[in-house]
Amino acid sequence: FDDTAAEAARARQLDLTKPPGSLGRLEDLAVFLAGWQGRVRPAIDHAQALVFAGNHGICAQGVNPFPQAVTAQMVANFEAGGAAINQLCALNGAALSVVPLELDRPTRDFTDGPAMDEAETLAAMQAGAAAVAPEADVLILGEMGIGNSTVAAALAHAVFGGEARGWVGRGTGSDTPAIAHKAEVVAHGVARHAGSSGLGWLSAVGGREQAAICGAVLAARLRRIPVLLDGFICTASVAPLWAADPALLDHCLIGHASAEPGHRGMTEAMDKRPILDLGMALGEGSGAALALGVLRGALACHNGMATFAEAGVSGG
Amino acid sequence: FDDTAAEAARARQLDLTKPPGSLGRLEDLAVFLAGWQGRVRPAIDHAQALVFAGNHGICAQGVNPFPQAVTAQMVANFEAGGAAINQLCALNGAALSVVPLELDRPTRDFTDGPAMDEAETLAAMQAGAAAVAPEADVLILGEMGIGNSTVAAALAHAVFGGEARGWVGRGTGSDTPAIAHKAEVVAHGVARHAGSSGLGWLSAVGGREQAAICGAVLAARLRRIPVLLDGFICTASVAPLWAADPALLDHCLIGHASAEPGHRGMTEAMDKRPILDLGMALGEGSGAALALGVLRGALACHNGMATFAEAGVSGG
Incomplete structure (x- = not known):
């Protein structure tokens, strides 16, 4: 800085x-x-948006009403230009890349053991870091992965403590009983890995797109590229970095306040106020891509x- | 609708x-x-932004640290493209027009008598209505006028009641003693015109740019053009319409939550939640022009x- x-x-x-x-x-x-x-x-001549996608073994616990095949279907939708993130990146002038991470090889169920081993975690972090374009002057990060609101809740519960239910919300469409079940799964999974360190939680209960987001954030930090994180899942993804050292996120802004109830607790703990608050909870980087318009407004003035x-x- | x-x-x-x-x-x-x-x-092919400017007799009471000449200087700045509203309209694709309203003939001091007579009020409303372009598919409204945060506070106090001090803030740069003085002026002025009706308040304590905003809002209502109001002063400007019939504002959105403390009370009374909340308090339509980007995002998706x-x- x-x-x-x-x-x-x-x-x-x-x-x-x-x-x-x-x-x-x-x-x-x-x-x-x-x-x-x-x-x-400052200028925004090369806004880059990266959407990382992964699949999650925790879906075996029935935490999401959609089949995991939807992750690949949505990746195809991103590639065909049909998703919300495509429209918002086109509107606000960001170059979008989608990075699917071994979708046919989900992580392991974190209630059984670590979601990823160390080599898998590092490979995903590396993929995230490698995806950052050398010319990027602002970086928008987003994610897609059926089941990953449960993964995000687990990371938040692990890093920030409190009650598991405080970090769990509707995700892609859970009803009240399903939310209670998600909270039990999160509580059980985090308890199983008690004693993990900050970054150790990424392997224990995280996923490939969460690790890739951490890798991209670190790469951007080294190159002093300001980052726009999206909402609930994106913020939870970097919680292990925050646990290691909050200064690792000094270059990060949070694009929007998610409608997922756990987001506020995270942003307050990190002392980062989201730019927009529009009741969105889609992921994909959509709230960050919309917030890019505010950054452009700031620089235009x-x-x-x-x-x-x-x-x-x-x-x- | x-x-x-x-x-x-x-x-x-x-x-x-x-x-x-x-x-x-x-x-x-x-x-x-x-x-x-x-x-x-729906589409936004012809976003129009109108900034109305007026001067105010209430400045004789020392409610603003800047000379009234600044109103004309800022109009020249708008016309030369140097103000915040120019940059934000260019960024978000709005055609900007500035409409100065008899700047060399300020309204009268409303602590002495009505700020405008009926003919003056109607002429300013007519000027506002006439400025709305036939092809506009969204209308952004803003204002400029040294002293008009005092006028806005008076309109809000007149229509929504409460204590005068609850509607008064820093404006363009008042300090704490000056804010207390503004509140006294507002209380005195509104008390002097007690018994005025909703639209009567526009003549009694309003100003030309406030009346022009009301005229533009009514013209847009007749043509079903959705309106983005700016912040504190713009919202207070339409308070007399709300007092006459809240349905007159059904086509209006509020672009942003102003940092002026009185804005929240107004938007809650009108049951309208601002789109953005970025601590802005500039006027000119700047918050509305920035919110146009959110509308464009909504339609892009x-x-x-x-x-x-x-x-x-x-x-x-």
């Missing part, structure tokens, strides 16, 4: 033709992007507005 | 490749636009996504 660029960006905001602070969060976002990109006038001196307006 | 089109749009949402309801507010916005535009697949049948995805 380039403090000099950020300070210069903050100073520029005070010169623009508006009362100081009146653009609210847009001002903070412009300064954030200036600091991470290391330039007073930051870079395009006249200063008081330029415009001949009194009171700068 | 076309219930048949809205119902068909709601049915289409259930066929799209996502769990029902998972796009949250985006689904409601698509259905809202379908109903007002009277087509199952509604019109562009594949159905379960089209995509061959299970479980629709």
